[in-house]
Amino acid sequence: LRLRGDYLAIVTLGFGEIIRLLADNLSDVTNGSRGLNEVAYPRVGQTDRLPEGVFSSGNSGGHANYGTWWFWLGLILMVVILLLVGNLERSRVGRAWVAIREDEDAAEVMGVNTFRFKLWAFVIGAAIGGLSGAMYAGQVQYVAPPTFNIINSMLFLCAVVLGGQG
Numbered sequence: 001l002r003l004r005g006d007y008l009a010i011v012t013l014g015f016g017e018i019i020r021l022l023a024d025n026l027s028d029v030t031n032g033s034r035g036l037n038e039v040a041y042p043r044v045g046q047t048d049r050l051p052e053g054v055f056s057s058g059n060s061g062g063h064a065n066y067g068t069w070w071f072w073l074g075l076i077l078m079v080v081i082l083l084l085v086g087n088l089e090r091s092r093v094g095r096a097w098v099a100i101r102e103d104e105d106a107a108e109v110m111g112v113n114t115f116r117f118k119l120w121a122f123v124i125g126a127a128i129g130g131l132s133g134a135m136y137a138g139q140v141q142y143v144a145p146p147t148f149n150i151i152n153s154m155l156f157l158c159a160v161v162l163g164g165q166g
Contacts, residue, residue, distance in 0.1 A: 002115075004104060009160070013153050024145040035144025039137040070139050077135070081128055093120060 003011055023030045030036065088094050096117040099107035108114050137143045 006161075009157055013150070013157060016153050017150050020145050020148055020150075030145065033144060033146055035142060035147075036137070037142055039141045039143060070135075074135060077131065081131075085124075088124070093117065097121060 024033050026032070027034075089097070096107065096112045099110065099112055100114050100117055104114055
C-alpha cells in the first residue's frame with residue numbers, strides 16, 4: 001500500500017495473477033484447470049413450502065439458474081451495496097478517501113492515516129468483488145482458473161484508466 005497510482009494497480013494485477021496460478025496448480029483444492037463443477041446456488045428463503053429456497057430447480061421450472069430470481073437477488077444486493085457505499089462516502093471514511101485521492105501527501109500531513117484508509121478501501125472492494133464472484137459462480141455453476149486470465153484483469157484496468165478513477 002505504499003505504492004501509488006498505476007504502480008499500485010500493476011502490483012495488484014500481479015497478485016491477482018499469482019492467485020490465479022495458485023488456483024490453477026492446487027488441484028487438490030480447486031480441481032486445477034478443470035475448475036469447480038456444480039457450484040451450489042444460494043439457499044435463500046428456505047421455508048416449509050420451499051425447503052430448498054427460492055432458487056431451487058423445483059421452483060423455477062427445472063432450471064436452477066432461472067434468470068428472474070438472479071435478477072431480483074442481484075438488484076437487491078446492488079441497492080444494499082450502493083446504500084452502504086454511499087453512506088461510507090458521506091462519513092469520515094469517505095472524506096479521508098477523497099483527501100487521499102486528491103493529494104495523499106497533504107492528507108498525511110493533515111493527520112489522515114493513509115495506510116489504514118487505503119486498507120479499508122481494499123477490504124471493502126475485495127468484499128464486494130467476492131460477493132459478486134459468489135453470485136457469478138452460483139449462477140453459472142462452473143468456475144475455472146483459465147477463465148480469469150491476465151487479459152480479463154487488464155480489461156478492467158484499462159476501463160479505469162480510460163474512464164477515470166473518480
